[in-house]
Amino acid sequence: MSSASAQASTASALTVPVPLGERAYDILVGRGLIGTVGSRIAALGARAAAIVTDEHVGPLYAQAFSDALQTHGLRTSVITLAPGEATKSYASLERVCDAVLEAKIERGDLVIALGGGVIGDLAGFAAAVVRRGVRFVQVPTTLLAQVDSSVGGKTGINSRHGKNLVGAFHQPSLVLADTALLDTLPLREMRAGYAEVVKYGLIDDARFFAWCERNWRGIFEGGMERDEAVAQSCRAKAAVVVRDEHETGDRALLNLGHTFGHALEKITAYDSARLVHGEGVAIGLNLAFRFSAALGLCPISDAERIEAHLTSVGLPTRLSHVPGGCGTVDELLDAMAQDKKVKGGSLTFILAKGIGQSFIAPGIEAGKVRTFLMSEINASSS
Template identity: 65%
Template sequence: MSAPVIVPVALGARAYDIRIGSGLLQQLGRDVAAAGARTAAVVTDENVARLHLDTVRASLDDAHLINSAAVIPSGEGSKSFKHLEEVCSRLLDAKIERGDVVIAFGGGVVGDLAGFAASILRRGVRVIQVPTSLLAQVDSSVGGKTGINTKAGKNLIGAFHQPSLVLADTDVLDTLPDREFRAGYAEVVKYGLIDDAGFFGWLEKHWGNVFQGGADRTKAIATSCASKASIVGRDEFETGDRALLNLGHTFGHALEAAVGYDGARLVHGEGVAIGMALAFQFSVRLGLAAPEDAQRVVDHLKAAGLPTRIQDIPGEVGDADRLLDLMAQDKKVKAGRLTFILARGIGRSFVAPDVPPQNAREFLKAALDGSITG
């Protein structure tokens, strides 16, 4: 077993490491004990519990830690007030104290829900993120964003609560359904499109190896984490540059809300893939980016088996006005004005505040009627 790749997240007193490699689940108990905890509570979902919970609890037992598990239903629907209350109750039943640890063991839903529960339990207890999906390993487990969804939109109730440690065991990705892996890959592509054209070019050549596993997969995860860590280190609370991490998300979150967070129709990474294609096409329409750059984005996402058009979503999503209304709930909205993440080219994304709603409406109408090609 090779040594894990370590990516530091430099946040002063809240600094922590991201460890990326094989066999990290078996070492989890040792890491929790090293953090000085006596008790650990694992929050996970039904799918992950069936595959990997025994391994995690055996590791905690081997380290002589008191431990328990709260298992929630799989899927985006668990990011709700109902399940937040249930998880908090289970953590209190487990007598988790401030010196103990909550282990968020799952994909983005579990990480967001368990992290939020840890942030409010006894006004804040430690959380270790152990992400089990590609999306969570490269994105949602890093940076301290936690939260739940409401009818008004995605992640509108939450808090910043940095983990004490992130353990990304690449072995668990071998049990990930193909659709979920592809969806997570959209977030990997995002880091190339934000500010690393060289990484995007590398992905165009090596994405097949990333899907197969091995050294290229580890490199893609580590590069993505290092990119996010750099941005989070500059802007922990999303007052500036960190908004760049939402490339594709303004469109994507609206599309997720439009389908009622129905994972059978659209999962988060697929919404991000469509959103990134739309962001580049919108940038072309506004005269900011070259059409060939937008086409490269679309072509690569398609090659990786990801959707790139609103029409790729089964069923109806509504009209342009409905999507604009859903975008108006976006956390980047200020004084009612829409903010988009647009691009001047691959690796040249930027925050575009105060985009005229009429421009966005006309673009969405064109995207919905199929006149945006690619």
Template identity: 60%
Template structure:
């Protein structure tokens, strides 16, 4: 079955760009990128896992379009998203003589997209980059919207910049090489979009989600719907002054869990943290009387059907609740000294709250152990 190309525009005036979603886009990458180039050369930043699986196909596409290329492959994993790797990438780009008019290709998952995008943002005070996301999480979420950055021991994504890509090419066929756990973790960001703003999409996912990995058309539909929702929010609130904070549903809890595990992907992947965070956000909302009691049960049931965690008990070796709350206090979503949570009135109806009683947060954490 032929799956047609879906193109989602991100409308940001002079910084507007397209997100193209379809299987097989990697083979057309050279043709797609060529119009962006002042000189026919690019610098590719990737990780060793992606390089082994997909770099030859990208190189062939670039060669076919007459585009010269150099590649830096970094170790895979969240631990790469730090100061040492940022310095390595920037110094490599300088050694590769990437100019102000040059182009960086971020070829990988969320870690590479965030890291390479941040390096592009600060190199020579800003060079252009293209996102070639290779994970479900990156295709549906992190490659779109211009958030780039690295982690700190104090918390996730605390150092970074808003720097929009010039193009996003989401080849859904490459998702077939993901380990099942990595695909499921990416699904944590897919389901987030239904939970925060599209109840009909969540209902569709309840039926389609378990078979998504083996249904190319449904996979494109799922990625495209998430990208459409994110693109609309980003166009209205690029730098997260208001509405864009809704995209952080599950992230205040999830980022604290990631920091508590030391960004150890063997214990917790980002999308798994988001899944647990979404479940906790709905539990907290019900505890506060904001949403129907059946909503958290429905969320937890769907996460379980997808093989995703939904409780703190699903993550080994977590610190106590007080330590988790302290980690939440370092989150980027703290404003005027107050923790901000994305809560829900129901599935598909999320809102930002900054007056959440901490005793309710503590009770929610305690009940999830």
């Protein structure tokens, strides 16, 4: 990137503050921000950085990224992992931790997550536990990571018992969301990330959902709508994180659709060829609203409106849309039983009274969930 374009992108960057006292940081959103990464990261005062990336992103950006940091006086190393959800494992965590230690990264230095949500979650968790906590920076390269996983300090890996069950809260020192990096993102990954964008409107902002219905094509095409969608999603998440950093209350609302979605990911063995996270969330959002309607909480017309919109974008909305099948009702219930929102053996769902009116619903009877899932599976097979 030329210096002129770098300055232009700096001027147009949107800043979303996350005011968490000593752990406060900024999320920067805009096109071309990666061209200013050297000066921005150098301003954090570290002497060294370990860049964690994957085999898809690394060949595109890691060398230039490393060179930019070295130009500003930082000693760098690059740790490259296989892409995909299966990388969020104990084995990968061990590898990253050992590599960070081998690179002599000290507590005042940085671990930099350069990649999508998998890399962000894994690198962040490694940063949380190496030397009992080193600083880290999120440079998310997918829409899903820019609007969700890079913000809020949730880090972790998957267990054979379920998704994200081993991890820590560890806030980044900076998030750089360069929306130009999404220009080359496969359409399927853009769609998957868009499910998380829509989620924020469904939680508590009906006007934002309506804005998405009108402007989703601009988000995909890379216009100013994309920057605004990412920034607004980050504002929404940051507001919740500031109120409830460690998910003891309202932050659970951010899991709208995820109890169903995570169960589907587990049943498909985190096989991205069958289902990626955002696709699971898209189905989960539809299930959450249809379940709310089945319980008499939400107008069925709202559930139908959500399904129509996500279908127009090209996202799956039904259990029958899971390649290779969604499993049996018992398998789905067993997967949900390992959800992090389970308390005292009772399932907690995020349900809704309408679009933009979601709420935490603890103690939902398993029998009601079973009846609903059976009706969904039967509807899919009819």
